[in-house]
Amino acid sequence: MSQTAALSDLTSIQIGGTPAEIYVAKTRDDLVEHTLELWRSGDDWLVLGGGSNMVVADDCSDLRVVKVENRGIENIRGKDDSKVTLRVQAGEDWDEFVAYTVEQGLAGIEAMSGIPGTVGAGPVQNIGAYGQELSDVLLRLEFLDYETHEVAVIEAKDLGFGYRTSVIKRGRPGVITWVELELQKLDGLSRPLYSTQIAADLGVEMGDQVPLVDVRKSVLKLRASKGMVLSKNDPDSVSCGSFFTNPIVSDKVARTLPSDAPRWEDEDDEGLTVKLSAAWLIEAAGIGKGFSLPGSGAAISSKHTLAIVNRGGATANDVLQLASYVQLQVSNRFGINLVPEPNLIGFD
Numbered sequence: 001m002s003q004t005a006a007l008s009d010l011t012s013i014q015i016g017g018t019p020a021e022i023y024v025a026k027t028r029d030d031l032v033e034h035t036l037e038l039w040r041s042g043d044d045w046l047v048l049g050g051g052s053n054m055v056v057a058d059d060c061s062d063l064r065v066v067k068v069e070n071r072g073i074e075n076i077r078g079k080d081d082s083k084v085t086l087r088v089q090a091g092e093d094w095d096e097f098v099a100y101t102v103e104q105g106l107a108g109i110e111a112m113s114g115i116p117g118t119v120g121a122g123p124v125q126n127i128g129a130y131g132q133e134l135s136d137v138l139l140r141l142e143f144l145d146y147e148t149h150e151v152a153v154i155e156a157k158d159l160g161f162g163y164r165t166s167v168i169k170r171g172r173p174g175v176i177t178w179v180e181l182e183l184q185k186l187d188g189l190s191r192p193l194y195s196t197q198i199a200a201d202l203g204v205e206m207g208d209q210v211p212l213v214d215v216r217k218s219v220l221k222l223r224a225s226k227g228m229v230l231s232k233n234d235p236d237s238v239s240c241g242s243f244f245t246n247p248i249v250s251d252k253v254a255r256t257l258p259s260d261a262p263r264w265e266d267e268d269d270e271g272l273t274v275k276l277s278a279a280w281l282i283e284a285a286g287i288g289k290g291f292s293l294p295g296s297g298a299a300i301s302s303k304h305t306l307a308i309v310n311r312g313g314a315t316a317n318d319v320l321q322l323a324s325y326v327q328l329q330v331s332n333r334f335g336i337n338l339v340p341e342p343n344l345i346g347f348d
């Protein structure tokens with residue numbers, strides 16, 4: 001089924017021109033067949049889920065879009081009574097899926113409540129929040145590979161997951177048609193909490209297990225306070241969420257920062273690395289909440305310095321100019337390069 005619309009109507013930051021075609025795929029087979037047909041045409045193409053992690057150019061009239069809307073959740077098997085494997089079609093809404101798992105008493109993704117978008121886009125940047133990441137629970141996915149034009153099942157270990165990244169995000173084009181996740185039955189309780197913010201909100205200790213519904217409620221409340229839940233009533237949610245990832249730097253670089261800069265240390269194959277807070281760096285570089293460049297429709301969220309919002313009528317260039325300005329200020333002040341998290345579509 002084809003439809004005509006501007007991508008500004010289909011993206012959370014409400015930016016993007018009208019593409020040549022938007023084909024809505026309602027089943028897995030339709031998604032595969034139409035995408036293959038599109039690839040054979042040689043035209044520019046885009047896979048669109050919920051449009052919550054992309055900034056599309058104002059002119060994208062050559063682009064042909066496949067919108068992923070295949071739905072369905074199948075309980076396929078569990079390793080034992082305490083583990084449940086679900087196969088979820090890519091077009092399922094992520095947050096509705098999280099709500100379903102919480103209702104079913106299944107633990108593993110409760111802290112990722114409120115992340116907008118589709119299930120199929122989740123593995124692309126290994127979505128995560130409040131101490132949980134999709135890679136913690138993802139077993140495998142089905143992938144239509146642009147290079148081979150073939151469908152293959154890829155195991156999680158082969159997806160090169162990292163912080164907000166995967167082999168797909170790093171440049172293996174294709175389409176995820178379904179994913180399989182393994183969740184746990186813990187008598188209606190969450191996994192041990194890894195978020196100081198949720199623990200503080202619920203008045204419990206880190207590592208405690210609490211009812212899944214309580215975690216979901218707490219996360220939705222915390223996210224809403226930062227403009228991180230899509231809402232018609234919240235102009236700060238007209239965004240892509242975080243515009244920059246938190247930079248990961250060497251211990252040596254981290255030591256050059258002021259002592260009050262938040263930092264999370266991690267030991268990996270390359271030695272000690274330190275994750276920094278992009279929001280802190282932006283504020284410390286002099287860019288506060290609500291900041292905007294003269295004459296621009298884009299601004300820093302009034303609730304969180306990490307989000308760039310469309311205040312109404314912003315162009316794609318307004319967003320990119322503000323993003324570049326933020327990068328420049330942070331780089332000048334701290335010598336650290338902020339990397340954008342959303343996918344930039346249709347720019348040179």
Ligand SMILES: Cc1cc2nc3c(=O)[nH]c(=O)nc-3n(C[C@H](O)[C@H](O)[C@H](O)COP(=O)(O)OP(=O)(O)OC[C@H]3O[C@@H](n4cnc5c(N)ncnc54)[C@H](O)[C@@H]3O)c2cc1C
Binds near residue numbers: 050051068241
């Ligand atoms: C208010 C707000 C808060 C957010 N908070 C978080 C957060 O806490 N944590 C987090 O990780 N992210 C967050 N995000 C970002 C976003 O929600 C996630 O990245 C989400 O997974 C994007 O899903 P989507 O369906 O909207 O993807 P889209 O924006 O439609 O697509 C994103 C990318 O994935 C590709 N893609 C989409 N579907 C498929 C598919 N089936 N197969 C292959 N490629 C595909 C697209 O081509 C594009 O490159 C937030 C965004 C907003 C607006």
